[in-house]
């Protein structure tokens with residue numbers, strides 16, 4: 001049973017079709033990578049999966065619900081419950097500690113403060129981030145590990161990452177990529193990673209390329 005099922009989605013800007021008949025299906029515990037030229041629509045695809053933009057055609061079923069038909073309010077609730085997102089630069093709030101950055105996502109989902117703090121601390125320990133450092137003093141790799149913890153704190157069904165290693169040096173890139181691709185199995189989610197890095201993309205169970213608005217499979221399931 002796929003937990004993420006994207007079927008035949010279309011999205012255009014101006015007169016240009018960025019997505020046209022794109023599809024993807026992932027069971028829990030598995031990962032997909034999406035490569036493609038700059039400007040081909042990879043971030044647009046992730047925005048559709050997050051429900052931040054609505055495709056003009058097709059369906060996006062996440063945890064059994066087609067999100068393309070949801071109201072804005074239902075979409076927000078579904079996103080908080082089922083989706084986690086990691087951005088290229090971590091996008092953490094520097095005024096908050098790493099623990100607070102992670103627990104904020106749980107608090108926004110209605111978790112009680114004590115439980116949110118416990119979960120944030122245990123995730124950061126699991127991902128090997130020192131909780132004593134100030135967020136502003138973290139290295140790029142540590143920042144991305146905090147961002148992964150934040151994305152996981154609500155136990156999402158689907159984890160998305162847009163260029164998660166794009167701002168890292170090669171050593172940190174390896175460490176963050178290894179950690180990220182271990183998450184589907186250890187946390188029981190599906191993972192979609194957009195990347196320009198072929199070495200990162202090769203870690204995915206399913207490797208895809210966005211070509212002319214469609215997702216083309218370039219490697220089979222390992």
Ligand SMILES: Nc1ncnc2c1ncn2[C@@H]1O[C@H](COP(=O)(O)OP(=O)(O)OP(=O)(O)O)[C@@H](O)[C@H]1O
Nearest residue numbers: 013014018036037038039040041042043044045196
């Ligand atoms: N709301 C919008 N209005 C106008 N143009 C847009 C809009 N959203 C995206 N685009 C254009 O659509 C194209 C695809 O953008 P997108 O960010 O999805 O590509 P990408 O494959 O993620 O690129 P990159 O690899 O450089 O991040 C770009 O040319 C972008 O300028």
